[in-house]
Amino acid sequence: MKLSVVEMGDRMVPRMMTAAAGQLIHKWVESQGVKVHLGARAEAISAAGGAMKVKLSNGQTLDCDLLISAAGVRPNIAFLEGSGIKVADGILVDKRMQTSVTGIFAAGDVTEAEGFHSGRPELNAIQPNAVDQARIAALNMLGGDTLLQGSLAINVLDTLGLVSSSFGQWQGVPKSEGGSSVELVDDAHYRYLSLQFAGDVLVGATSIGWTDHVGALRGLIQGRVHLGSWKAALLADPTQFMAAYLAAAQKVA
Ligand SMILES: Cc1cc2nc3c(=O)[nH]c(=O)nc-3n(C[C@H](O)[C@H](O)[C@H](O)COP(=O)(O)OP(=O)(O)OC[C@H]3O[C@@H](n4cnc5c(N)ncnc54)[C@H](O)[C@@H]3O)c2cc1C
Incomplete structure (x- = not known):
């Protein structure tokens, strides 16, 4: 089956992951034979004799047998x-x-x-x-008094076998609010890691190609764990996030 993806954003997964992560996922799906149309909206669909034509805002027309619309969800209120x-x-x-x-x-x-x-x-x-x-x-x-700790953004995707995830404020926070970050891009092996900090607390993360321990990223973020000296260690080598989690979040009193 020949697959085409039409995305109106300027990159893939623009509302879920960093630009570099979107570009790596793009490269991966193209390597798997998928054609990606960026910056294009599906504007009209016409059908004749079972085959469909999808007119794009960039002037192109795609022929297709099957069309999947995955343009988001909205509460029905x-x-x-x-x-x-x-x-x-x-x-x-x-x-x-x-x-x-x-x-x-x-x-x-x-x-x-x-x-x-x-x-x-x-x-x-x-x-x-x-x-x-x-x-x-x-x-x-039932009469209790339990408070929500806040809803966290969590995305975990499996894109043709390439696993990616993002948590919390993956876009980062401004420097003026204590923001700092580290990004590791390994294009050749489709591995990627971005960690976003506010002070010494991890507030967001994006990963590609990591299947082990990504829950530790969520744990560090949701626990609002103060990393102390582990922050400098992660800026030097972000792949050490599991060691940081064990040392900083699982400390024995
Ligand atoms: C294609 C798709 C993929 C997803 N993938 C993931 C994923 O990988 N990971 C993840 O965490 N989440 C995923 N989600 C989101 C996840 O499915 C929802 O967050 C979850 O189902 C929300 O649960 P809910 O009970 O709030 O709503 P729903 O599961 O939508 O349940 C609401 C129910 O209320 C009914 N209803 C609506 N209006 C009325 C009414 N007026 N009166 C009575 N009943 C009504 C509906 O028919 C429905 O059965 C995905 C969602 C979609 C659509």
Whole structure:
């Protein structure tokens, strides 16, 4: 099967991973025979006799037998109109997952819960966040007082066998806010690592070609672990993140 990907952004996975990571994934899929059209929107689809034609904004037309539209998700909240429940792009909730109407709770893709780093309402439509939020909503509906620690951005992809991931503030934070970073690019072996820090805390990460221990990146970020001297060690060699996790996050008191 000949596969073409049409992406309106200027690179692949623009809302999930760094530019260098997007370029490496692009190189990988092309090496596997996939044609990638960047900076192009699908503008019209026409069908004649079973075959389809997709007109792109760059003037090209693609012939295809099968078309998959994967252009994102949006909460379906129209049914709440007039209910008094406050919404923005999704249902707004407090840290207890309660909506603006006492006794009514919301969780999962449909909610805009507090972001882990931003502290502002964010849509983070992934399964681990839905599970966390549902558990907290359920505990509080039963009279508990459990607070959401904030929804974290998590992306894990398997692109034709190349595994990539990103967590938290993978875009980094400005230097003026204590931001610093390190990036390791190994084009030849399709390996990549980017670590983003605020002070001595890891706040975001992107990886390609790492299948072992990437959960440690999430652990360091979600634990808001102060790395101390391990930060300098990671700036010198970011591949040491598992050793940093064991030393800094799993410290025996
Ligand atoms: C193609 C795809 C791939 C994904 N891949 C991943 C992944 O790799 N990793 C990951 O973590 N997450 C992934 N997700 C996201 C994950 O599926 C969602 O985050 C998760 O299912 C959210 O759970 P939820 O219970 O909030 O919503 P849903 O699972 O969407 O459940 C909501 C349910 O409510 C029903 N419903 C809607 N409106 C009403 C109504 N008015 N009354 C009654 N019922 C209603 C719906 O029919 C649905 O069954 C993916 C999603 C999609 C679409």
